[in-house]
Amino acid sequence: MTTALDFSEIHGGMPAEAGGKAANLGELTRAGLPVPPGWVLTTEAYALAAxxxxxxxxxxxxxxxxRHLLEAPVPDAVHETIVKRYAALGPGAPVAVRSSATAEDLPFASFAGQQETYLNIVGAEAVVExxxxxxxxxxxxxxxxxxxxxxxxxxxxxxxxxxxxxxxxRVAGVMFTANPVTGRRRETVIDASPxxxxxVVSGAVNPDRFVAYGGEILERQAGDKRLAIRPLPGGGTERVETAEHGLCLTDAEVLRLAELGNRVExxxxxxxxxxWAIDDGGTLWLTQARPITTLYPLPEPARPGLRVYFSLNxxxxxxxxxxxxxxxxxxxxGGGAAGVAGHGPADPLDGPAFMAVSGQRLWLDLTTALRSRPGRAILPRVLTLGEARGVALVRRLFDDPRLAPARSSRRxxxxxxxxxxxxxxxxxxVLLALTAPERALGYTRRVGEVLDRRLRVPATATPAQRLDHAERLLAATFPSxxxxxxxxxxxYGLFALASRLSGLSLAETQDVLRGLPHNPTTEMDLALWDLATRVEPEPFAELTVAELVRxxxxxELPPVAQRGVAAFLAAYGHRGVAEIDLGVPRWSEEPAHILGALANYLRMDAGSGLAPAALFAKGEAQAREAAARVVAAARARGRWRAPVARFALRRTRAYAGLRELPKFYLVKALxxxxxxxxxxxxxxxxxxVLAAPGDVFFLDLRETxxxxxxxxxxxxVARRRAEHERESRRRHVPRMLLSDGTEPEALASPAAEGALAGTAASVGTVTGRARVVLDPVGAHLEPGExxxxxSTDPGWTPLFLTAGGLVMEMGGAMSHGAVVAREYGIPAVVGVPDATHRITTGQEIEVDGAxxxxxxxxPDQAPTTSA
Incomplete structure (x- = not known):
């Protein structure tokens, strides 16, 4: 049994024996990086004590x-090992005693600050304690x-x-080898303080901040550095008030640190x-390294040059x-989609060049569109229809010189x-839609009928034939x-025309799009509501959802309910939560969601005006009134405009609801x-080959x-299920991502007037009620506050579980509070001077973590009692 190992005896594959922190220190030592000497008391020693x-x-x-670990005596063999190993470091050597858990510094969770560290410990018995x-x-x-x-x-x-x-x-701090806020790889971010x-790590000080990239210093920001933690001669540390002015690192030291960070990465x-730390002699030491667990992984396959990816998820x-x-x-x-434009992949199973995977999610490569003049004209308009927040991000990227339009033919x-x-x-x-609306609507129904026929597979089909059929169907889905x-x-084009003829903005005419017919999602909701008006209410009011499912x-449901639910699922059972993933069960397989929704509908007062049918009818009435206003406004600008606007809006009402139909058909195919x-x-x-039929969804088509x-x-399959489960706990998924790791949404935008300025710490924007907390003991935080x-240390962590955002007076982007906020996916701003006095409990604030x-x-709201 080995209870102690020198750093030189440890490598990165030994977290079970040495814990995550020590495994990394051993790995760094063996790599020849400047790590202060030391040893680790292994997990075997802990097992004896426990x-x-x-x-x-x-x-x-x-x-x-x-209580057990603090009160039970340290086993004699472990005590002897500690005393001997400590003595070997030199008489009275001051040491840092640091926890190194097996679940620590992991690729998916850093566990930053969750276990204790004790600094400047002097004497063998002090080390034992x-x-x-x-x-x-x-x-x-x-x-x-x-x-x-x-x-x-x-x-x-x-x-x-x-x-x-x-x-x-003399000076110490933390260094990230990629920007933890924007995600940009190889952009070194350093927080430093005397x-x-x-x-710096605890957030007790506003540190100096440096950003370096490619051998250049991009940013120097001085903190107030009012506090320093220094070792005491006999052991222990003290907090000392300081009056440091200027920057605590020279440019040369910043670049030395960045070069060391690159070597570690x-x-x-x-x-x-x-x-890291720099001693009085100017020697640079590395005291810890662990993965940055909050960075979103880069898309694969990697393609040359700067690429812009947009999240389909x-x-x-x-x-x-x-x-x-x-x-x-x-x-x-996607391969079928590319083939429609003549750019299909050589092997359809590989997918098109514009599709990538990152974090087990799908990304679309928009680079070609962004670097072409036609693409720049079309892309914002397309995004406006379904992803309006992406429009501003795309327009901002137009100004990036790395994405300047390529000089190429439009042919x-x-x-x-x-x-x-x-x-x-x-x-x-388009001509059919303009001239024959009933025929146009009939065509959309026929597309569904053809799809239904294509979905049929003979019961006698072999597994290989089923795979052949699945591949043919998926490849043909998009063109259909x-x-x-x-x-x-x-x-939608005629809607824009009517708005222009009337002189009203699109925002002023939006009510025309309320209560649209031919929307399969609306029709589904109304069908469920209609069922709720006909079923026997007793079991839905009295039983749990699990019992209703059983x-x-x-x-065994009452006859009307049994037949009605079965009919609803026959029409809509192909839908479900996260339905774009064919690996996810459908409502027809797991009807709990539908039965629960039905129970909720039965609790509604049908005459309250809040029932789905009443809301839809109200929307239709508002749409008619809005259409009349648009036509009247058009008539006021010229008599010929009114009949054109009326014609346009009739077609708009007939077709706009079909916007959901392609996805409805796609999900049916899946x-x-x-x-x-x-x-x-x-x-x-x-x-x-597999343990259960559902395991097939953790293979791809070739593997199957x-x-x-x-x-x-x-x-x-077991390994992939575990990876999928870990990835499902990711709290932040970017809307857009560059191939260098940058999240465009995380890049700072101009501060609003009256905003309090601090340091960006965790990406995202949240608006909610503030809760000023000066002491976490006994503090209560409502969800979303x-x-x-x-400042924060690990004792504050339980409050993060319900927090909607974080604002700290002290700390930098790598302080404990910032690290945990990023892991929990909550927007955070740190280093906001006097925040606990300038913000009051109950006040609504917006936190922009980018x-x-x-x-x-x-700002003038009267303060309420702080926690």
């Missing part, structure tokens, strides 16, 4: 575990809550303890969050990851557009359903393919076809 620890999961677990307190810190309430939030089993976690020679730092780095192959409101089969389906659909674009128009028959379908869009766009599946793939999965389960020959893919506080601003809605 013998007899009761890990029964209940509300007292954390308290019981802490610090070790004991580090062990106990594995069981603080915040560490337990953090593990639970990240799905980590308490019983599987152990703690090692690092004992490392202290650096008597004394020990704990002042190159060694690990990924951006790193590091801690965000547009569809599916923030979670897609299954491997869901991604494979979209590659095939390829025009040829592709013409080919697309021919394949989709745009001219004839997109043929509806010329009719839809005719309706009775429905056993055909549901049909899902049904067929489940049959393939059942076959593979029978062969022993190869699996028909046999083999065992259960371990691969914005925490406003002087711009680094806090904007109070009413």
């Amino acid at each position: 013998t007899g620890l009761d890990l029964t999961a209940d509300d007292t677990l954390a308290e019981r575990a802490r 610090a070790v004991r307190r580090c062990w106990a810190s594995l069981w603080t309430d915040r560490a337990v809550a953090y593990r639970e939030a990240n799905g980590i089993d308490h019983a599987a976690v152990r703690l090692a303890v690092v004992v490392q020679v202290m650096v008597d730092a 004394g020990l780095g704990e002042a 190159d060694h690990y192959g990924a951006p790193q969050d590091t801690e 965000v547009v569809q409101g599916v923030m979670g990851p897609l299954t491997p089969m869901g991604l494979a389906a979209f590659r095939l659909i 390829p674009f025009l040829r592709g557009l013409a080919r697309f128009a021919r394949r989709v028959r745009v001219p004839s379908r 359903i997109v043929s509806v869009m010329p009719i839809v766009l005719t309706g 009775r429905y599946e056993a055909a 549901s049909g393919v899902r049904h067929s793939l489940l049959a393939v999965g059942e076959h593979l389960t029978g062969l022993g 076809r190869a699996a028909l020959a046999g083999g065992d893919l259960r371990e691969l 914005i925490l406003v506080c002087p 711009a680094g601003t806090v904007t109070p809605s009413s």
Whole structure:
């Protein structure tokens, strides 16, 4: 049994023995990087100390575990090891004693500050006591809550303890090798302050901030540095008031640090969050490195030059990851889409060049459009229809010189557009929409009928035939359903024409689009409401949703309800939550959502005016009134304008609701393919290749076809399920992403008048009520309230679970509060001077985590009691 190891004996693959922090320190030491010498008391020592620890999961677990570790004697063999190893560092050597948990500094969770560190410990017995307190810190309430939030089993976690020679730092701090706020890779961000780095890490000081990229310093920002933490001669530390002026690092030191950061990143192959110190002799030391867990991964496959990616997931409101089969389906659909314009991939299963995957989510490469003049004209208009927030981001990118329009012929674009128009028959379908609305609507219905026929697969089809059918159907889906869009766009184009004829803005005429007919989503909601008016209400009022599901599946609901739910699911059961992923169950498979919605409808008062049917009828009436206003405004500008505007708005009302129809058909196709793939999965389960039929969705189409020959893919599926689960806990998904990691939405925009300025710490914008908290003990934060506080340490972490945002008076972008805010995905601004006095509890504020601003809605509002 090994209870202690020198750093030189440890490598990055030993977190089980040494914990995450020590494994990284050993890896850095073996790589020849400047790490202060030290050793680690291994997890075996902790296991000996924790013998007899009761890990029964209940509300007292954390308290019981802490008490056991603090009160039980340190095992003799462990005590002897600590004393001998400490003596080997030199007589009376001051050391840092630092927790190193097995669940720490992980690629998906940093656990920043969750366990304890004790600085400038002098004497063997003082080290023994610090070790004991580090062990106990594995069981603080915040560490337990953090593990639970990240799905980590308490019983599987152990703690090692690092004992490392202290650096008597002249200046110290933290360094990120990628910008943690904007995401830009290789842009080094450094926070620095005189004394020990704990002042920066804990957020106790507003540090100096430096940003470097490509051997140049892009930004120098002086902090107030009113406090320094310094070692005391006999052990321990003190906080000293300072009056530092100017910057605490020279340009040469900043560039030396950036070069060291690049070496660390190159060694690990990924951006790193590091801690560093410079001693009085000017020697640069590296005291910690761990992955930056909050950066969004870069899209794959990588393509040369700067690329601009747009999130298909965000547009569809599916923030979670897609299954491997869901991604494979979209590659095939995308290949079909590219083929319509004559740019299909050589192998349809590879997907088109404009589609990429990152974080198990889909991204569209907009670079070609952004770098062409026709694309710049068309793209903002297209985004306006479905993703208005992206318009401002795209227009901002127009000013980036790296994305200047390429000097190339427009002929390829025009040829592709013409080919697309021919394949989709745009001219004839626009003419049909203008001249024969009933025929145009009939065509959209026929597209659905043809799709229904294509979805049929003979019950006798072999697994290979089912795969063939799935691939053919997915490849043909886009060309089929997109043929509806010329009719839809005719309706919106005529709406814009009517607005122009009337002289009213589009915003002033929006009510014309209320209560639209032919919208399959609206029709679905109204069908469910109609069912609610006909079913027997008793079981829905009395039973849980789980019991309603059981009775429905056993055909034990009252007859009208049983038949009505079955009919509804026959029409709409292909839909579901996150329905663009064919790996996700449909309502027909898991009807809990529909039965729950039905129960909610039955609680509504049908005569209150809030019922869906009443709201839809009210919308129709408002639309008629709005149309009459538009026509009247057009008549006032010229008699001929009125009949044209009236004609245009009739067509608009007929076609605009069809906007949802292509997705409705797409989801129906995905549901049909899902049904067929489940049959393939059942076959593979029978062969022993998979553990369950649903596991087929954690393979792609190529892998599924190869699996028909046999083999065992259960371990691969288990690994992918675990990866999918981890990715599903990601709290922030960018709307747009550059290939260098930059999130355009995170780039600072001009501060609003009256805004309080600080340091951008965690991307996002939130508006909510402020809660000023000066002490976390006993403090209460309602969900969504914005925490406003002087500073934070790990003791504040439980409040972050309900906070909608964070504002701190102290700290930099790498202080503890900022790191945890990024991990929890809440917008944060730090270093806001006097924030706890300038903001009052109950006041509504807007926190812009990208711009680094806090904007109070009413600065003169009378203060209320602070927590």
